[in-house]
Amino acid sequence: MDDDTATEILDATYRALCQHGYAALTVKDIAAEADRSKASIHYYYDSKENLFTEFLDFLYERYTAKITGVDGSTPREELDSLLDTVLTDGRQTPGQEFRTAILEIKAQAPYNDAFRTQLARFDAVLFDRLREIIAAGVETGEFDSRVEPAVAAEFLVTAITGAHTRHVATDRSIDRFKETITRYAETHLLTDTPAEATR
Amino acid sequence: MDDDTATEILDATYRALCQHGYAALTVKDIAAEADRSKASIHYYYDSKENLFTEFLDFLYERYTAKITGVDGSTPREELDSLLDTVLTDGRQTPGQEFRTAILEIKAQAPYNDAFRTQLARFDAVLFDRLREIIAAGVETGEFDSRVEPAVAAEFLVTAITGAHTRHVATDRSIDRFKETITRYAETHLLTDTPAEATR
Numbered sequence: 462m463d464d465d466t467a468t469e470i471l472d473a474t475y476r477a478l479c480q481h482g483y484a485a486l487t488v489k490d491i492a493a494e495a496d497r498s499k500a501s502i503h504y505y506y507d508s509k510e511n512l513f514t515e516f517l518d519f520l521y522e523r524y525t526a527k528i529t530g531v532d533g534s535t536p537r538e539e540l541d542s543l544l545d546t547v548l549t550d551g552r553q554t555p556g557q558e559f560r561t562a563i564l565e566i567k568a569q570a571p572y573n574d575a576f577r578t579q580l581a582r583f584d585a586v587l588f589d590r591l592r593e594i595i596a597a598g599v600e601t602g603e604f605d606s607r608v609e610p611a612v613a614a615e616f617l618v619t620a621i622t623g624a625h626t627r628h629v630a631t632d633r634s635i636d637r638f639k640e641t642i643t644r645y646a647e648t649h650l651l652t653d654t655p656a657e658a659t660r
Numbered sequence: 661m662d663d664d665t666a667t668e669i670l671d672a673t674y675r676a677l678c679q680h681g682y683a684a685l686t687v688k689d690i691a692a693e694a695d696r697s698k699a700s701i702h703y704y705y706d707s708k709e710n711l712f713t714e715f716l717d718f719l720y721e722r723y724t725a726k727i728t729g730v731d732g733s734t735p736r737e738e739l740d741s742l743l744d745t746v747l748t749d750g751r752q753t754p755g756q757e758f759r760t761a762i763l764e765i766k767a768q769a770p771y772n773d774a775f776r777t778q779l780a781r782f783d784a785v786l787f788d789r790l791r792e793i794i795a796a797g798v799e800t801g802e803f804d805s806r807v808e809p810a811v812a813a814e815f816l817v818t819a820i821t822g823a824h825t826r827h828v829a830t831d832r833s834i835d836r837f838k839e840t841i842t843r844y845a846e847t848h849l850l851t852d853t854p855a856e857a858t859r
Contacts, residue, residue: 564767567829623822630766
């Protein structure tokens, strides 16, 4: 299959997924969204699961580009910009519908090795980028020298994942979570927190 | 329906859910697990969704009893005991199968008002208990006076939720998450962290 065809099918998968959710989604829905026959999708992907393994790979490439692409003139700015990227309001791009579908896919992971392997890669790229930024901040003295980059990064990945889950499960604004997590970063990572600062 | 019948059906729902997951679960599976006819389940609950709204209520009662029941001779011990309770190894009770099913239910929340309302109650009871313990610790001086109980509790609920999601999605041991979150609590909440302590 040429790249254009692949991208076209995977873009259609994204739209169909947001519309139907993962469980209810059929290859027929994806075909309709791509304006193709169901047979032509099956020609390239022999099952919905295979298509989704490829789809997760496609999302991973986009996610990696977004995560590695964040910038700022200091590590603190980079961290802010990264938190902005992963904790955008779910009512805009990528949308609560998409986050809901991803949560459905996460709930499939125990039954599907390929999904689990793919999801672990998303986890890893976010962890690596956070660790890198935090280590740079410790290096420049912007972050407290007692901060252990790997420990803080691991904790932030967990909190960010929790923010996504709670946003879907309880419909609370992701902005509130961003505020809480940013506050953690500012209070516990930055050097010279004034004594009167709230934790 | 008498209480025994209700408990019997809801216990069977728990077992059937762990075995089949939420999406694949049918009232027939629950009936088989309860050793009853499908018609007798339908007599009490007119749909799988109604049964599950009741089931979430049943889980909520058990969860509340567990969460409010944690004790310790100091707030720090209470916090440790609470983290133990909510971050037990998923391979024991309540089991990764159960956590997976709950994640599936969370992914249904945007489409189901009753589920969303129920799930928000789980969130709230954990938040309230954490805030209470942290406030008590600040009061006794065991926790740093700059800690804001509501902020720290909100952050911990988010991190605990993220630990559950990552445990299901990537199959990593919940013990590692417990370690990370306990370390956060010890480093950032307790008074008199020695300067050489790692963050």
